[in-house]
Amino acid sequence: MERQGTYVPRTATLIESVEENTLEKTFTFELDDGTPLPYNPGQFVLLTVFGAGEAPFTLCSMPGNDPRITLTVRRYPGGRVTEALHEMKPGEHAGVRGPFGNGFAMEMLRGRDVLVVAGGIGMAPQRGLIEAILRERDQFDRLIVFYGMASPDQMLYNDLIAEWIEREDIDLRLTIDRPHTDWDGHVGLITTLFEELDVLPGHTSATIVGPPVMYPFVIAECERLELDPEYIFLSLERRMACGVGKCGHCAVKGTYVCIDGPVFSLVQLRELEAE
Amino acid sequence: MQVEQEHNRPLRTLVLRKDDIRKFIELLIGAADHFIAPRRALHDDVAFAEVHSADEVELDYENSLISPASYVLPQREAVFTYAMTEGQAPEVKATPEPESHILFGVRPCDVAAIEYLDRFFLGGEFADDVYARRREAKTIVALACIEPQNEACWCTCSNAGPVARSGYDLQLTPMDDVYLVEVGTERGEPLAHLAHELLEPADEKLVEERERLIKEAYPKFERRGNIAQAMRWMSGDQTPEELWEELGAKCFSCGSCSLVCPVCSCFDTHEYVEDGVGARIRCWDSCHFPGYSLEASGFNPRENEAERMYHYAHHKLCGDTFAKYGRPGCVGCGRCVQVCSAQIDLPRIAQMVREEGWSCKDCKACPHADVTAAAEKGDGED
Numbered sequence A: 001m002e003r004q005g006t007y008v009p010r011t012a013t014l015i016e017s018v019e020e021n022t023l024e025k026t027f028t029f030e031l032d033d034g035t036p037l038p039y040n041p042g043q044f045v046l047l048t049v050f051g052a053g054e055a056p057f058t059l060c061s062m063p064g065n066d067p068r069i070t071l072t073v074r075r076y077p078g079g080r081v082t083e084a085l086h087e088m089k090p091g092e093h094a095g096v097r098g099p100f101g102n103g104f105a106m107e108m109l110r111g112r113d114v115l116v117v118a119g120g121i122g123m124a125p126q127r128g129l130i131e132a133i134l135r136e137r138d139q140f141d142r143l144i145v146f147y148g149m150a151s152p153d154q155m156l157y158n159d160l161i162a163e164w165i166e167r168e169d170i171d172l173r174l175t176i177d178r179p180h181t182d183w184d185g186h187v188g189l190i191t192t193l194f195e196e197l198d199v200l201p202g203h204t205s206a207t208i209v210g211p212p213v214m215y216p217f218v219i220a221e222c223e224r225l226e227l228d229p230e231y232i233f234l235s236l237e238r239r240m241a242c243g244v245g246k247c248g249h250c251a252v253k254g255t256y257v258c259i260d261g262p263v264f265s266l267v268q269l270r271e272l273e274a275e
Numbered sequence B: 001m002q003v004e005q006e007h008n009r010p011l012r013t014l015v016l017r018k019d020d021i022r023k024f025i026e027l028l029i030g031a032a033d034h035f036i037a038p039r040r041a042l043h044d045d046v047a048f049a050e051v052h053s054a055d056e057v058e059l060d061y062e063n064s065l066i067s068p069a070s071y072v073l074p075q076r077e078a079v080f081t082y083a084m085t086e087g088q089a090p091e092v093k094a095t096p097e098p099e100s101h102i103l104f105g106v107r108p109c110d111v112a113a114i115e116y117l118d119r120f121f122l123g124g125e126f127a128d129d130v131y132a133r134r135r136e137a138k139t140i141v142a143l144a145c146i147e148p149q150n151e152a153c154w155c156t157c158s159n160a161g162p163v164a165r166s167g168y169d170l171q172l173t174p175m176d177d178v179y180l181v182e183v184g185t186e187r188g189e190p191l192a193h194l195a196h197e198l199l200e201p202a203d204e205k206l207v208e209e210r211e212r213l214i215k216e217a218y219p220k221f222e223r224r225g226n227i228a229q230a231m232r233w234m235s236g237d238q239t240p241e242e243l244w245e246e247l248g249a250k251c252f253s254c255g256s257c258s259l260v261c262p263v264c265s266c267f268d269t270h271e272y273v274e275d276g277v278g279a280r281i282r283c284w285d286s287c288h289f290p291g292y293s294l295e296a297s298g299f300n301p302r303e304n305e306a307e308r309m310y311h312y313a314h315h316k317l318c319g320d321t322f323a324k325y326g327r328p329g330c331v332g333c334g335r336c337v338q339v340c341s342a343q344i345d346l347p348r349i350a351q352m353v354r355e356e357g358w359s360c361k362d363c364k365a366c367p368h369a370d371v372t373a374a375a376e377k378g379d380g381e382d
């Protein structure tokens, strides 16, 4: 398709929105021009809610070659775009630009054990990655998924998770932060899942997505396990107004999260932080 | 990697008698949709605005508070528009072709700033087509300074002035009773043709005379020779945290310094809808604003001003910026000196970095050593 311009979105129709829990909904859009939007897991789009504005969201569906995309979005009170998006009804239209960013480097995961760490809404970008791994499962060794959430009612993708639990080829470990009457599984912060983990440090890649507070603690656990920092990947979230390295908002020193990220290895991240 | 700044030779060098300058301007006025030039505004201020006759043009002026770079990256502009109809997909449209402008009387620092913006917006992984189209419709007629306009000018530090060496289409340098006129680009040629009756080829002596005047002018710039050294300290992260905390504590986070800066290009976007017609508006933003990086979730990676001050100064002064855009993120226009009520202007920051930082000159690990060395070589002539 001919590019209309750097900032002009393609219109898309909302096919369905599924209420995941009280905070989050999963939206499926179909691009109106019918052309596919191929992407890598971990890449994001800038979604326009006409009349409200534009914001970046990571794609969470299985990266495919079709005109449909899926996004899971938390509603933030006062967040113009997320509030307006949550009000959208099927058949209404939004705008899509992208995909942007690097996404996960699959070649750094292939042939290795993969530890996927998802905290809360961090499961949204990780879902695309897990599905991509499952699609060519024999290319990877162990697939270990840690998924932590505040309480059971905040779980995303219940049906999918139920499927994953049945599968032999995913080692899925769930945890909730505090005890809850509806839960008989593991209780404790996501870091407590690392206590019973046994990995081959030189053979394991880790991908980590979650709220910013989670990162230092999970990184510390990965370091305790002596994982190679070249193979520890984190996805950063930053405010963005363009997605193409121009608006300045996501810049960390000379690095732009939108084009150089959002996924960085721990080595790259340390270089950014060095002050 | 671009290290040396381009010193393009002009295509042609001509002479215009000072007495003919108004005639010259009159001939240029019709050559574009709009003729923008320095004009006296209220209270003797000078602002770049549309003029319709040569008499309105101010030829002796201290640079305007708002840079003419604002015609290239306006404070507010639509990046696309859309028409909303109930039950239908909005009809999204790119913005119309921008009208053409001649920017007359642009000072060398602002010429350098526009050149920086070009490299930033047109280079990198994605070129900005909104910027590209607007920029394409501009012709820049520079008016060289030779002498500092006021004590805030420090263009010599970043090699941006007092005359432009590239980035202009035409440049006028005031000499005794003539202007030296340089045609910098093919885009400048039609203007020179329009005024050909007033122009004569310049002889080599006049060009040499101007170089002599420039040399003589260097010592008159009060703030000199510290950007490149500050860049060294900044690139190697050789600055104490207390410096940023101290500056952060003084700063009002008002954003004025970056809003008046012709090199600063951060923008935010807003939605504007009226009667079913919407527009995505981009408007200037400042990394000093507390909300600059605040996310909907409440997370703010640069919550306090000390962090934001470091980010601002780092972007302007690190070797990475020089390597990517061929100059520091400052062209020495002195505007931030004029507006900051906390007296935290970039020349002062550079000076503090130099005084508070420590030398990393011999550090073999510095990825920017070659760049900063090159910048230092071209740093002023004192």
Ligand code: SF4
Residues within 6 Å of the ligand: B250, B251, B252, B253, B254, B255, B256, B257, B258, B288, B339, B340, B341, B342, B343, B344, B345
């Ligand atoms: S440095 Fe000065 S001008 Fe800039 S934001 Fe702070 S107080 Fe305002």
Ligand code: SF4
Residues within 6 Å of the ligand: B257, B260, B261, B262, B263, B264, B316, B329, B330, B331, B332, B333, B334, B335, B336, B337, B345, B346, B347
């Ligand atoms: S930092 Fe200050 S002196 Fe430098 S270009 Fe910007 S406004 Fe001008």
